[in-house]
Amino acid sequence: MTAVLQILFDALSLGSLYALGALGIALIFGVMRLVNFAHGDYISFSIFALLWPTTAATTILFLGQVPPAVLIPFVILIGAGVSVLSEILVFRRLRDANPATLMIASFALGFVIKNLLLMLYSSRPKSLSILPGLAQQVEIGGARIPLLQVVTVAATIVILIALTAFLKRTRFGLEMRAAAQDFTMARMLGVRANRVILLAFAISGMLAGAIGLAIVVQTGTADINMGLSVMLVAFIATVIGGLGSLYGAVVAGFLIGGASVLMQVILPLDARPFRDAFVYALVIVVLLWRPQGLFAPRTAKQRV
Amino acid sequence: MTRAPSIMAKTVSTPLILIAILAAIAIAVDAFGSGPLARTVIEMLIRVVLVVGIWIFVGNSGIISFGHVGFMCLGAYAAAWLTIPPMLKQISLRGLPEFLLENQFPFWPSALAASLLPAVFALILGPVLMRLAGIAASIATFAMLAVINTVYSNWSTVTGGTSSVIGIPTVTDVWIALGMASGAIVIAWLYAISRSGLALRAARDEAIAAQASGVNIERERLIAFVLSAFVCGAAGVLYAHFLGIITPDAFFLTATFVALSMLVVGGINSLSGAVIGVVFISVIIQLLRWMERGVQVGETTVAIPSGAQEIAIGLVMIVILIFRPAGLLGNREIVWTSRREPRVARTQPAE
Amino acid sequence: MTLLAVEGLSVRYGQLTALRDASLMLDEGETLFVTGPNGAGKSTLMKAIAGVVRPAAGCIRLGGRDITGEAPETIARLGFSMVPEGRQVFGELTVDENLRLGAGMRGDRAGAARDLESVFESFPMLKERRDGAAGLLSGGQQQMLVIARALMTRPRLVAIDEPSLGLAPLVIDQVYELLLRLRAERRLTLLVVEQSSTRATMTGGRMMLLRSGRVVLEGDARELNASGAVERAYFGYSDAEEPA
Numbered sequence: 077m078t079a080v081l082q083i084l085f086d087a088l089s090l091g092s093l094y095a096l097g098a099l100g101i102a103l104i105f106g107v108m109r110l111v112n113f114a115h116g117d118y119i120s121f122s123i124f125a126l127l128w129p130t131t132a133a134t135t136i137l138f139l140g141q142v143p144p145a146v147l148i149p150f151v152i153l154i155g156a157g158v159s160v161l162s163e164i165l166v167f168r169r170l171r172d173a174n175p176a177t178l179m180i181a182s183f184a185l186g187f188v189i190k191n192l193l194l195m196l197y198s199s200r201p202k203s204l205s206i207l208p209g210l211a212q213q214v215e216i217g218g219a220r221i222p223l224l225q226v227v228t229v230a231a232t233i234v235i236l237i238a239l240t241a242f243l244k245r246t247r248f249g250l251e252m253r254a255a256a257q258d259f260t261m262a263r264m265l266g267v268r269a270n271r272v273i274l275l276a277f278a279i280s281g282m283l284a285g286a287i288g289l290a291i292v293v294q295t296g297t298a299d300i301n302m303g304l305s306v307m308l309v310a311f312i313a314t315v316i317g318g319l320g321s322l323y324g325a326v327v328a329g330f331l332i333g334g335a336s337v338l339m340q341v342i343l344p345l346d347a348r349p350f351r352d353a354f355v356y357a358l359v360i361v362v363l364l365w366r367p368q369g370l371f372a373p374r375t376a377k378q379r380v
Numbered sequence: 381m382t383r384a385p386s387i388m389a390k391t392v393s394t395p396l397i398l399i400a401i402l403a404a405i406a407i408a409v410d411a412f413g414s415g416p417l418a419r420t421v422i423e424m425l426i427r428v429v430l431v432v433g434i435w436i437f438v439g440n441s442g443i444i445s446f447g448h449v450g451f452m453c454l455g456a457y458a459a460a461w462l463t464i465p466p467m468l469k470q471i472s473l474r475g476l477p478e479f480l481l482e483n484q485f486p487f488w489p490s491a492l493a494a495s496l497l498p499a500v501f502a503l504i505l506g507p508v509l510m511r512l513a514g515i516a517a518s519i520a521t522f523a524m525l526a527v528i529n530t531v532y533s534n535w536s537t538v539t540g541g542t543s544s545v546i547g548i549p550t551v552t553d554v555w556i557a558l559g560m561a562s563g564a565i566v567i568a569w570l571y572a573i574s575r576s577g578l579a580l581r582a583a584r585d586e587a588i589a590a591q592a593s594g595v596n597i598e599r600e601r602l603i604a605f606v607l608s609a610f611v612c613g614a615a616g617v618l619y620a621h622f623l624g625i626i627t628p629d630a631f632f633l634t635a636t637f638v639a640l641s642m643l644v645v646g647g648i649n650s651l652s653g654a655v656i657g658v659v660f661i662s663v664i665i666q667l668l669r670w671m672e673r674g675v676q677v678g679e680t681t682v683a684i685p686s687g688a689q690e691i692a693i694g695l696v697m698i699v700i701l702i703f704r705p706a707g708l709l710g711n712r713e714i715v716w717t718s719r720r721e722p723r724v725a726r727t728q729p730a731e
Numbered sequence: 732m733t734l735l736a737v738e739g740l741s742v743r744y745g746q747l748t749a750l751r752d753a754s755l756m757l758d759e760g761e762t763l764f765v766t767g768p769n770g771a772g773k774s775t776l777m778k779a780i781a782g783v784v785r786p787a788a789g790c791i792r793l794g795g796r797d798i799t800g801e802a803p804e805t806i807a808r809l810g811f812s813m814v815p816e817g818r819q820v821f822g823e824l825t826v827d828e829n830l831r832l833g834a835g836m837r838g839d840r841a842g843a844a845r846d847l848e849s850v851f852e853s854f855p856m857l858k859e860r861r862d863g864a865a866g867l868l869s870g871g872q873q874q875m876l877v878i879a880r881a882l883m884t885r886p887r888l889v890a891i892d893e894p895s896l897g898l899a900p901l902v903i904d905q906v907y908e909l910l911l912r913l914r915a916e917r918r919l920t921l922l923v924v925e926q927s928s929t930r931a932t933m934t935g936g937r938m939m940l941l942r943s944g945r946v947v948l949e950g951d952a953r954e955l956n957a958s959g960a961v962e963r964a965y966f967g968y969s970d971a972e973e974p975a
Binding site (some may be wrong): 111113166169170172173174175176177179180181183184185187188191192194195304308311312315316319349350351352353356357359360363364367368369 | 444508509511512513515516519520522523524526527530531534535633637640641644645648685686687688690691693694695697698701702705706
Binding site (some may be wrong): 254258267 | 808
């Protein structure tokens with residue numbers, strides 16, 4: 077029982093990161109058909125913004141030891157900022173480009189951000205202890221669960237509820253959902269394209285910042301490539317969740333997280349190093365079974 | 381194939397001009413260039429093989445593939461298995477089958493066999509992958525790359541895991557690279573004008589119409605997929621014999637995106653775009669390298685800060701995509717007209 | 732007063748010219764039918780006015796203001812409400828949300844709420860289904876919804892692209908009945924695209940006929956139809972080479 081609980085929390089906390097990442101990618105894909113490969117670099121950027129630029133091994137916090145109440149919003153705002161800036165400087169100028177061009181442009185942008193960080197901070201991972209209070213363990217149902225996992229899962233649930241409320245209850249949310257289904261029609265009803273897209277980038281960037289926080293608290297290091305693996309899985313989750321479906325992206329994120337943790341447990345010892353190979357093979361199988369994704373919007377484009 | 385001769389005659393100037401451009405660069409660098417520059421040119425020619433290989437599938441089918449660098453990986457490791465001296469293999473790659481452990485094969489037969497391995501792999505996996513279209517297909521090719529990378533990073537007795545495989549004979553020189561690049565261009569051109577290539581491009585532009593007129597999209601895609609896997613495998617072979625040392629991570633995301641970027645910057649829909657994209661980005665990289673080392677301006681040496689090179693490449697790519705979203709060449713091929721002047725011609729309508 | 736003036740409008744898709752030198756005028760309170768065979772450029776004309784496609788040449792004025800090349804949302808905010816071909820409801824949104832989306836660009840919440848009530852009065856069926864997904868409505872109901880949604884924007888001009896496409900004849904009758912009633916109640920200015928001229932003749936109003944991207948005929952719908960000019964123009968006979 078305790079082992080099951082531990083596995084469950086492992087799966088949920090890993091799935092949380094994937095789900096938030098997938099949501100960030102799906103939000104932008106929904107409104108402008110951009111698969112944003114720079115997303116992982118937003119994650120790194122929002123964390124490195126905490127550090128004083130130095131190529132030495134020492135880590136100097138930009139803001140010193142600020143309380144979490146300042147630190148958390150700061151990271152999230154940085155994420156939103158870099159995301160919004162990339163829309164204004166790059167993607168807005170590529171409105172008529174095809175998805176392949178957009179995708180490559182986002183890759184090029186990520187490349188620029190990554191190398192900017194490399195130039196300023198070198199490739200050495202920086203040890204970084206923020207929110208050290210989360211390092212302890214708590215007892216839940218007899219199992220000892222890292223507090224961080226509990227907080228990650230709880231924070232993800234709060235974020236998902238808040239985002240759902242935003243999308244369902246507010247004017248902006250309504251416009252974003254409409255734009256994700258049929259952008260042209262939404263615009264013909266007066267929905268301002270640039271504003272909706274900018275908002276999608278802002279939320280997506282905030283999610284990136286939140287993921288960055290979770291990773292850095294968990295690993296205790298800031299690494300230039302820290303966002304990469306989450307971004308790749310999130311990207312896959314977006315597709316198997318059904319492109320255009322935010323709900324599907326979240327569920328698929330949790331599913332992949334769950335599948336990864338589960339495989340780690342059930343695969344024979346010799347095969348464990350190959351876990352990711354099995355996960356990705358599973359992705360191919362899912363795509364063959366449901367090329368449109370698990371939760372492809374059914375009614376979106378249906379015509380009578 | 382009755383119409384092939386006329387198409388051949390009409391389009392043969394494209395591969396010839398592209399090969400001539402590459403040959404001119406190779407000859408010029410061989411005659412006047414330094415050692416490091418020669419290495420840059422070899423790298424460029426290897427990239428030409430890879431990007432042309434990717435183009436055979438992506439350019440004709442319209443499906444963005446993230447997986448082709450995986451074929452390069454298969455080719456490179458196969459070349460290593462075939463050509464590393466048995467003594468070394470018996471220490472570092474003990475899990476290899478007997479006949480590989482005991483023997484060392486010469487370059488050309490090994491190169492052919494090593495390129496065939498990814499082609500066979502593509503032939504096995506292709507029938508499954510080719511059923512997908514659009515972004516689902518792209519993700520599936522990425523998953524394929526991830527599977528290859530995971531397996532090669534962890535199958536230590538056969539691939540050496542994440543540590544480098546060393547001892548591959550470094551036989552790749554400018555002329556071998558030029559020859560393979562030329563071969564890749566000719567293969568790509570022949571495929572593009574073949575029945576299969578024409579049918580696949582028709583299906584790319586008008587999927588429903590092409591299917592209605594009897595094009596078996598999955599089969600044509602598979603042909604392109606296998607052929608492009610072969611050429612990408614050859615790029616891997618060249619690469620292994622160029623550096624003499626390989627790791628799985630050399631064939632993962634960075635390589636994938638650099639190759640795709642070159643393709644998109646050149647223009648994804650034309651063979652000329654694939655080749656020119658590689659040449660263009662390579663030239664810019666080289667210029668920036670020089671600038672990083674410092675350029676003499678009058679009395680002083682001006683240098684851009686180290687690390688700025690990569691940033692500049694990214695920015696250059698973004699600027700090109702903003703101003704030329706369809707790539708430097710758009711949908712066009714470089715052709716030689718009867719008026720004996722190189723001209724850029726439209727091979728297909730814009731839509 | 733002239734509400735919409737289109738002068739010398741041309742639209743090209745790549746090398747294909749979809750619309751060539753088209754002009755039209757529409758006065759406030761007037762109804763204009765644009766008819767013509769498949770591929771004549773009717774939808775392209777609508778999309779160009781709505782700002783969805785960029786014209787290669789020509790000028791579009793709405794209420795005296797030049798809107799050529801403006802963004803769709805800007806044009807919508809100036810009072811041009813477009814109901815595109817194929818009943819583009821937001822299928823995953825509820826009926827209520829679809830309607831509220833239409834009211835979004837107006838500042839006054841109270842007015843929007845009042846309009847919503849009056850729309851529900853005109854369309855009792857929509858009120859019944861207001862919390863259901865719009866994608867689950869029938870074709871006719873969806874057509875009603877998109878018209879109602881267009882009205883929620885308080886438009887000066889409603890443009891409807893093929894309202895009868897894919898609907899049963901009885902349902903088409905209902906749609907037109909509704910349009911005519913709304914026109915009378917709200918003194919709407921209507922721009923309606925239809926393939927056939929039948930509806931134009933039945934409804935009455937001005938009509939123009941497009942063929943191969945050009946305006947080939949214009950005048951009072953009933954008069955044109957009675958004279959047989961529509962039929963000849965539709966099938967591409969000029970007056971000189973009348974069929975035997």
